[in-house]
Structure formats: C-alpha cells, structure tokens
Amino acid sequence: MMRGWREEVVALSLRGYGHGDEEDDRPEKPRRYGVTEMRSPFYSFRPAHQALQEILDSLGPFVDGLKFSGGCHSLMGKELVREITDLAHKHDIYVSTGDWAEHLLRQGPSFFKQYVEECKALGFDTVELNAGSLKLPEEALLRLVRLIKSTGLKAKPQFSLKFDSSDIPASGDRAFGAYVPPIKEQSSERVEDVDLLIRRAERCLEAGADMIMIEADDVCQRADSLRADVIAKIVGRLGLEKTMFEASNAKTSEWFVKRYGPRVNLFVDHSDVMNLERLRGFDMRRSNPSSRFASPFFLM
16 A cells, blocks of 8 residues: 655655765755745644644655745744744754845844844844845845845845736747747836846855845746746856745746756745655656655655
8 A cells, every 4th residue: 555645755754865965966955956945834824833843744854944934923922933943943944034124124224233133043044135125226235145144144135037028928939948039019117137137146146145036926927938048047147056946836846847957946835845846856767767866756
C-alpha cells in the first residue's frame, strides 16, 4: 500500500536531501540556490503558531524561508513573534519581515533603525525593502541597505515589474519562451524601464544586499503572458542565485522551473510548497533519472 505524503516526507528527510555538492541541483539547507520562501499562513483562522507547526512538521525540509506578509507581525505580540521565529529556526528556516518597512520611514530614519534592531531582537534574519512603495531616491535606498547590513541582518530589496497590458501579447501570438511584439496599439500608460530596474538592483547588490526579490504580478498572473525576454534579461544581469521571483500561482511556478530548472529561487504561498517541490523533483529526474535528490511527491 502506498504511504501517505506525510510518511514520504519523513522518509525523504531521513535519507538526506543532498550533501552540499556544488554540482547538486538541490543541496541541503542552508541553500544558496533552489530556495523556496513561503508566505506565512497567519491569515488563517487557526492560531498562528499551531498552523505553522503543522506545515513545518510536514514540509520543513523543503522550505528555506518564511515571510511575514503584509506586516502581520506588527499585529502580534512580541512573545508570539519570537515563538514563531524560534520555531522556524528549529527547522533551519530563515525569517523575513516582508514589505512593511515603508510604513515606518514616515516617522524618520532613527525610527527605522530602531525597527531593524527590534527585528533582530525578535529573531528575524532578513529585512525586506519594497523599493516601489518606498519611493526613495536611489542613494537613500542604498543607505537603508547598508544600515540593515550593519546590524548583522540580511537585506532583500524588492522591485516590481510594471507593464501596460497592451505590451503583453495574446497567448496565440507567441511561441513558448519567446516574446512576439503585440499588434494592437499601446495605450498611453507608462511602461517601466527594465534596464533602470536592473541598474538599481545591481547597485543594491553592490551595497551589500543579499538577494533581489522581483514581484511581477502584472506580468505573471497567467503563465502564457510572461515576458520571457524581460525575465531572461534580469536573470542574465543579476544572476540566478541573487534573484528570487514571486510565483503568484502554480502555472507560474511551473514556467520558472521548466525554464530555469530546480535552481531558481521562488517565493510561493504555503499551500503551493508541495506542488513546487514536486516540480523541482520532476525536473531533476528529467535531467538525471538516477538522481537521489528527486522529490517523492512525483511518485504519488
């Protein structure tokens, strides 16, 4: 009789999931690539700690990071936040603040520094900076990155891809993985300069940022509408290990893994972790059928 998925997870954990070899598509944690960052389940009706405990007991080996989305940590008591970060660390999972910092800068730079120090005291490992929401001059953004790094935490600036919908071709007008200019006339709305986004991201990395988060909801809501040329340009300039993409749905996750392999770094909802791990495992089996690191979920 086939074992349940929880038993399969335990079996995989006991066997080990890579040994840190630079050639492995999926090395053991902590991983520099093939990172899966998970959105917190703290919007559910169950107690936050209980919901997370159930998820990590089952999927902990496949999750590298936990993100407090939407500033939900600001609504929790400090003791609860500390319990959650401690629980994540027990599973070798880093904890990110999510994009909440922009709401604090209105109170001044000194308040932001206090916030970063408090994040460190509560067990956070990474402070995320939403460059689009902050609307700061480039030099001011770089100062924030350096401030975060000076406290010993990791800095992850987030950039958003914004495109006019008329700039995305219909699915029937494109080949897989190729961009075909749309025939219809573009509207007057501005299309974001991708080269400028990449240059700002490069400067953040030079200032010490550990990874760049790319939020592409406007582009990636449907996998068949992805601007493959733009994604390739970002990966080519910033590097796969230094870039993380937000996968807003399962089709988008599949697109990224098929195109860039299991090494691509993705941010997904906690409900999509199993599916993403299945995709990573399938891709490794396809490239190396004898791989010991393939996910057992594909066998179900």
